[in-house]
Amino acid sequence: MDRDLGPIHLLKYAYLGDLAYARTHNGETYTGAPWRFYHFGPWSGEVFTRIEPAMVAVQARKFEGQSDFEDRSNWVRWSRTDRWLLSELQSKVPPIITLDLDRLVPRFRKNTPSLLDYVYQTAPMLSAAPGESLDFSSEPQSTRSIPPPQVKQLSVRQTKKLRTAAEAIRAKYANSADRVERFVPKPPPLDEVHEQGMAWLDQLAGQPLSAMQLTVEFSPEVWKSAARKIHDVP
Numbered sequence: 507m508d509r510d511l512g513p514i515h516l517l518k519y520a521y522l523g524d525l526a527y528a529r530t531h532n533g534e535t536y537t538g539a540p541w542r543f544y545h546f547g548p549w550s551g552e553v554f555t556r557i558e559p560a561m562v563a564v565q566a567r568k569f570e571g572q573s574d575f576e577d578r579s580n581w582v583r584w585s586r587t588d589r590w591l592l593s594e595l596q597s598k599v600p601p602i603i604t605l606d607l608d609r610l611v612p613r614f615r616k617n618t619p620s621l622l623d624y625v626y627q628t629a630p631m632l633s634a635a636p637g638e639s640l641d642f643s644s645e646p647q648s649t650r651s652i653p654p655p656q657v658k659q660l661s662v663r664q665t666k667k668l669r670t671a672a673e674a675i676r677a678k679y680a681n682s683a684d685r686v687e688r689f690v691p692k693p694p695p696l697d698e699v700h701e702q703g704m705a706w707l708d709q710l711a712g713q714p715l716s717a718m719q720l721t722v723e724f725s726p727e728v729w730k731s732a733a734r735k736i737h738d739v740p
Contacts, residue, residue: 508615509585509587509615510569510584510585510616511583511615511616512581512582512584512616512618513554513557513558513582513584514618515616516557516561517550517553517557518547518548518621518622518625519610519611520537520553521547521548521550521553521625522606522607522610522625523536523599523606524536524537524541525628525630525642525645526603526605526606526607527600527602527603528642528643529602529645529647530602530647532643532647533641533642533643533645534642535642536599536600536603537552539552539553540639541553541630541639541640541642542634542639542640543631543635543636543637543638543640544637546622547626547631548625548630548631548640561584561586564588564591564595566585566586567585567586568582568583568584569584569585570582570583583616610624629644629645629646630642630644632735634729635726635729635730636729
């Protein structure tokens with residue numbers, strides 16, 4: 507259920523791919539698409555219109571469901587499982603992009619709130635106001651090289667030794683006597699003492715607030731303030 511993605515997820519992952527590429531290419535993006543601050547995240551109409559044709563090209567399965575909101579269209583999810591195709595497509599994309607997405611996609615999957623929160627705190631978003639174009643040169647540049655993956659081949663003796671050690675650990679913890687039981691504290695009794703204590707705390711808080719409707723206004727300058735740039739996205 508976590509492997510089917512909607513257009514909004516694919517769009518944000520495309521943005522993160524461009525962001526990763528820009529770190530080592532002086533702010534130049536891989537797609538070359540124009541990105542801008544739209545509502546609560548980065549948006550590119552050019553990238554969005556290419557999502558469905560790209561999904562059809564790789565023969566992804568399309569799931570469509572009815573939206574719970576009358577003013578919104580039906581939701582769409584795409585799914586495709588093909589390791590050979592994945593390997594072929596990854597070979598055509600710069601490694602700096604695949605390395606970042608291999609880390610970020612399993613982290614967020616289709617968790618929309620977490621993914622949106624992450625992209626919202628990236629440098630191009632924090633340097634722009636709603637409606638403005640995103641400047642990828644604001645992303646901290648990296649000169650790191652990408653070494654090829656090193657896979658150490660174990661000997662037959664080493665493999666057997668590791669397997670024996672794993673079986674010993676499994677057998678040790680299979681015995682319930684070796685397990686540490688977690689202590690769960692009992693909740694306090696809801697007696698007269700508890701009620702008096704709660705009443706005392708309520709008294710310290712002062713008079714209760716009366717119900718009212720308020721409007722909060724922020725200056726447009728807040729988008730360019732230093733407070734928006736205190737977040738450091740790992």
